[in-house]
Amino acid sequence: MLEALQFEFMRNALLAGLLASIVCGVIGTFVVVNRIVFISGGIAHAAYGGIGLAFFFGFSYLMGILGFSLLVAAIMAAVSLKTRQRADTIIGVLWAVGMALGVILLDLTPGYNVDLMSYLFGSILTVPVSDLWLMLIIDGLVVVTVGYFYHDLVSLSYDEEFAQVRGVPTKILYFLLMAMIALSVVMIIQVVGLILVIALLTIPPYISEKFSDSLLGMMFYSILLNIFFTTVGLWLSYTFNLTSGASIIMIAATCFFISILLERVRPKGMRI
Amino acid sequence: MSSPVIKVRDLWFSYNGNPVLKDVNLTIHPRDFLAVIGPNGGGKTTLIKLMLGLLVPDRGTVRVFGHSPRVAAESIGYVPQDIGTNNSFPISVRDVVLMGRMRGGGGWRRFSRSDKIAARQALERVEMWEYRKRRIGELSGGQRQRVFMARALVGDPKILFLDEPTASVDQKGQTDFYAFLKQLNEDITVVVVSHDLMVLSSYIKSVACVSQQVFFHDAPEITKDMLEMAYHCPVELIAHGVPHRVLPKHSGESDAGSASV
Numbered sequence: 001m002l003e004a005l006q007f008e009f010m011r012n013a014l015l016a017g018l019l020a021s022i023v024c025g026v027i028g029t030f031v032v033v034n035r036i037v038f039i040s041g042g043i044a045h046a047a048y049g050g051i052g053l054a055f056f057f058g059f060s061y062l063m064g065i066l067g068f069s070l071l072v073a074a075i076m077a078a079v080s081l082k083t084r085q086r087a088d089t090i091i092g093v094l095w096a097v098g099m100a101l102g103v104i105l106l107d108l109t110p111g112y113n114v115d116l117m118s119y120l121f122g123s124i125l126t127v128p129v130s131d132l133w134l135m136l137i138i139d140g141l142v143v144v145t146v147g148y149f150y151h152d153l154v155s156l157s158y159d160e161e162f163a164q165v166r167g168v169p170t171k172i173l174y175f176l177l178m179a180m181i182a183l184s185v186v187m188i189i190q191v192v193g194l195i196l197v198i199a200l201l202t203i204p205p206y207i208s209e210k211f212s213d214s215l216l217g218m219m220f221y222s223i224l225l226n227i228f229f230t231t232v233g234l235w236l237s238y239t240f241n242l243t244s245g246a247s248i249i250m251i252a253a254t255c256f257f258i259s260i261l262l263e264r265v266r267p268k269g270m271r272i
Numbered sequence: 273m274s275s276p277v278i279k280v281r282d283l284w285f286s287y288n289g290n291p292v293l294k295d296v297n298l299t300i301h302p303r304d305f306l307a308v309i310g311p312n313g314g315g316k317t318t319l320i321k322l323m324l325g326l327l328v329p330d331r332g333t334v335r336v337f338g339h340s341p342r343v344a345a346e347s348i349g350y351v352p353q354d355i356g357t358n359n360s361f362p363i364s365v366r367d368v369v370l371m372g373r374m375r376g377g378g379g380w381r382r383f384s385r386s387d388k389i390a391a392r393q394a395l396e397r398v399e400m401w402e403y404r405k406r407r408i409g410e411l412s413g414g415q416r417q418r419v420f421m422a423r424a425l426v427g428d429p430k431i432l433f434l435d436e437p438t439a440s441v442d443q444k445g446q447t448d449f450y451a452f453l454k455q456l457n458e459d460i461t462v463v464v465v466s467h468d469l470m471v472l473s474s475y476i477k478s479v480a481c482v483s484q485q486v487f488f489h490d491a492p493e494i495t496k497d498m499l500e501m502a503y504h505c506p507v508e509l510i511a512h513g514v515p516h517r518v519l520p521k522h523s524g525e526s527d528a529g530s531a532s533v
Contacts, residue, residue, distance in 0.1 A: 148379070151371075151374065151379075152374070158363055158368070159358070161324075161326055163374065165345060166345060167374070168374055212362040214367060215362060215363070217362065
């Protein structure tokens with residue numbers, strides 16, 4: 001691993017993993033406890049429409065995906081607040097429409113050869129330094145926002161109605177949470193790709209939840225786990241010449257199943 | 273007489289075009305102990321949520337201490353139905369109670385020393401202080417209900433709303449719980465949604481039957497008359513597993529109205 005560090009792309013990849021770990025740990029915690037994994041998946045997939053738009057109209061790929069996923073996140077948040085009964089169906093439709101739009105726009109873009117694979121499975125080994133800066137800014141934004149609204153977000157997540165009675169602006173916070181998920185998704189796509197976004201958002205918080213006493217603790221352990229997964233995954237990918245995104249997820253998935261097994265084995269009520 | 277705690281005037285509410293509440297007028301006076309009863313889907317919880325400001329009426333007004341429920345939020349305590357869906361949530365008993373001291377709108381440092389003292393007093397009041405560090409999901413239904421009670425009381429409310437508070441509590445726990453409520457009722461107005469009028473009957477001061485319309489029965493003390501009045505509600509009683517319907521209905525209530533319930 002140490003010899004690998006002499007390569008700039010490897011250093012950048014590790015940094016990208018670290019930066020993504022922070023945001024995934026923080027946002028993934030809210031995704032898991034609010035049970036909005038499906039919406040997060042919807043945002044991640046519909047974001048492909050943003051890539052299509054960016055290439056078709058010739059603006060920056062990152063701006064396209066960022067703007068489009070924020071828009072989709074806002075629509076999904078509005079839908080899930082308005083029509084709770086059939087929200088999942090509508091989110092599923094948006095999910096598909098976003099992807100289809102992206103594919104068609106890329107078809108229509110002259111001379112463009114689509115590298116769908118790097119979008120689906122990530123391109124952490126080719127992350128440019130400019131993207132690292134952007135990731136750092138998003139990390140900062142998310143951490144500061146969550147820090148400022150921490151207690152509001154916790155009470156929204158635990159008991160939305162009670163929070164509302166106490167005067168917490170739950171609807172605004174819900175939209176804010178969706179916007180932060182969109183931001184995170186854009187970032188994680190760089191690292192592990194769209195297909196694998198959900199795993200990195202959900203597996204670490206799921207494992208952490210069992211031995212955390214608060215959401216803050218859950219975030220902290222999730223970040224540590226994410227750093228472990230991305231670093232070990234990158235090492236495996238480098239050593240055995242495997243796809244980096246898939247390697248990261250396989251490490252995460254292995255730990256996920258081990259944690260489930262441990263839970264079965266240890267006596268009920270005992271903490272790790 | 274002192275000014276009312278809650279004043280509901282000409283209130284209408286519908287959900288997806290289906291009327292849930294029609295022309296509701298209700299006045300709750302200080303230190304009342306009001307039981308809200310009625311058939312399932314009759315609008316009990318909806319009425320509570322309108323008074324809490326969680327729902328906005330189509331027509332009419334809700335006034336809490338003369339203000340909108342939002343403005344009066346500080347004087348409202350709320351114990352929601354424990355449907356036990358969030359029991360894996362990583363949060364300590366103490367942090368749950370501190371939520372009752374929330375005053376929305378962000379801020380880096382939220383809970384002050386006085387908030388923490390209030391949380392301790394509320395937990396001691398419901399005899400749950402020794403459980404403060406436990407995760408909420410590790411508690412029994414009855415213990416969790418007491419924690420939710422502490423969370424409602426920690427904000428020092430003047431009116432307390434409880435929605436099916438004893439649904440997950442055993443018989444002994446229920447009796448204790450209502451005895452505690454009665455003690456609280458010396459200072460606080462209590463509004464409780466419940467199916468179990470038999471348990472309630474020895475504590476309540478008035479009854480509101482909700483079945484699209486609201487029928488208010490005021491009585492200074494529990495009397496046989498009042499119980500009879502209460503049972504005039506078209507409420508489905510489950511006695512020893514045998515459902516039967518108590519008749520007659522309120523005058524003015526159409527068959528169509530109760531059929532759509």
